[in-house]
Amino acid sequence: MFADCQEWRRTVEGVGIDELYRTLDPFDVSFSFCGGASSGYVFNNMHSTLNAKRSLSPGHYGFIRYVVNPPAVRLILYLQLTALSQTDKVSQPTHTYETTIPQVHSLRCIFHTERPIHQCANSRTHRHARAL
Amino acid sequence: MPELYKHISPERFWQTLIVTAECGVREILPAASRAAGRPIDKGLCIVDLKGFR
Numbered sequence A: 001m002f003a004d005c006q007e008w009r010r011t012v013e014g015v016g017i018d019e020l021y022r023t024l025d026p027f028d029v030s031f032s033f034c035g036g037a038s039s040g041y042v043f044n045n046m047h048s049t050l051n052a053k054r055s056l057s058p059g060h061y062g063f064i065r066y067v068v069n070p071p072a073v074r075l076i077l078y079l080q081l082t083a084l085s086q087t088d089k090v091s092q093p094t095h096t097y098e099t100t101i102p103q104v105h106s107l108r109c110i111f112h113t114e115r116p117i118h119q120c121a122n123s124r125t126h127r128h129a130r131a132l
Numbered sequence B: 001m002p003e004l005y006k007h008i009s010p011e012r013f014w015q016t017l018i019v020t021a022e023c024g025v026r027e028i029l030p031a032a033s034r035a036a037g038r039p040i041d042k043g044l045c046i047v048d049l050k051g052f053r
Helices: A001-013 A017-021 A029-034 A040-054 A070-087 A098-107 A126-132 B008-036
Strands: A064-067 B044-047
Touching: A001 A017, A001 A098, A017 B008
Parallel strands: A064 B044
Antiparallel strands: none
16 A cells, blocks of 8 residues: 555656646645636635634644545545655555554544635735745 | 636646645645644644535
8 A cells, every 4th residue: 555655646647746746836726726816716715714713823733724525635644644654764654544544533623614705815824834 | 616616627626635735744744843843743624515515
């Protein structure tokens, strides 16, 4: 499974995770999601979410994930954890998908309702994440 | 989701999910760890299910 994960990272979307990461700026949601700030549906809704939950910040909780697909959450978190083991130079991985997913289930999730706050420019959240 | 997909293709949306997840381990968790002075290796998922079927 670990080898499969590494192979996925080399080949994902036909270019690999490194190239994909260079292509899409995860902090520039106006570009990454919508191709322009003026049309940013996700951009607006993401920031209204964050504005509605001001107590939540990447600096406090590590990172905030905005997703809509629970199975994708588990997959992505698994990929993160395997990538984390790589960055920590763990040559012999101690976890597999089967052992990781139960840990993922222990992560807290907050369910909430969006509020339409149309204020998205100059996100403090993004600057905060950049500044950390 | 229908409104979302007026602005972005499902493929592009999936790519942004991948990249967003990757930035957690590449940038945010290390930065949060440095800021906190201790390892930060946990995440908080906010799952917005509005419109999800």
